[in-house]
């Protein structure tokens with residue numbers, strides 16, 4: 001029988017938790033598979049991906065900075081990959097063509113709805129940032145029919161360019177200073193500020209005691225953004241670990257048609273992080 005071989009490609013890649021997550025999914029399903037980390041040179045994603053599939057690889061995950069390269073590499077793209085202009089999961093179609101998908105958006109939505117028990121329908125959602133991560137999650141969030149979606153970014157031209165790709169949707173753009181005086185039910189930090197232990201320049205008073213404060217970055221302790229949310233008594237604090245596991249579960253389901261249980265895996269990873 002053909003060996004099931006999967007991998008995640010990135011640069012850097014040592015930090016990736018994907019192998020342990022996917023091996024835990026395989027254990028649940030009761031199958032054996034290989035899942036490797038592959039470091040690709042910054043200008044070498046396509047060659048690495050081509051070699052991987054030519055050598056019999058079954059599916060690939062793609063992480064920073066190659067999600068755009070993966071988008072160009074595949075033969076076909078799902079609708080959500082097209083909205084994100086980025087691919088984090090490649091599978092092989094029955095006709096042998098490579099299909100690019102993006103599970104980051106369903107990952108965060110699934111974490112918010114199912115794990116945090118927080119509906120997005122009719123809620124006021126604020127998203128901080130206008131980079132690749134935000135573009136990846138916007139469409140699945142909009143599909144939940146929130147009351148409003150507002151984007152704040154330091155570079156407003158970048159936010160405008162992003163919103164212009166989502167024709168037909170009402171997405172508001174505010175500068176950080178203009179957030180003053182507004183309150184939101186869900187605030188998602190989709191900036192990379194937490195990677196540098198920084199806080200996006202949010203004014204005080206935008207959290208309420210019912211607000212879900214969600215940072216896409218995860219780590220051992222609270223990020224600066226979550227510390228601010230805590231100091232303002234936001235109702236729920238969450239980091240991106242749940243999103244990481246949920247996007248991986250969605251990838252696994254694409255490849256295997258098997259939906260893994262995620263909570264125990266997120267809990268185990270949380271313990272390791274602590």
Ligand code: NDP
Nearest residue numbers: 129130131132133154155191192193198200216240243244
């Ligand atoms: P990009 O480099 O494409 O964009 C970075 C964004 O962060 C820009 O909007 C930038 O604003 C903003 N930014 C950076 N530093 C600050 C700061 N100090 N204050 C305010 N804004 C800041 O990155 P990505 O969009 O690809 O990634 C964003 C984050 O999402 C990363 O930290 C990544 O780790 C995380 N992520 C987590 C996932 C998960 O599964 N948990 C999945 C995908 C991403 P400006 O345009 O004004 O410069």
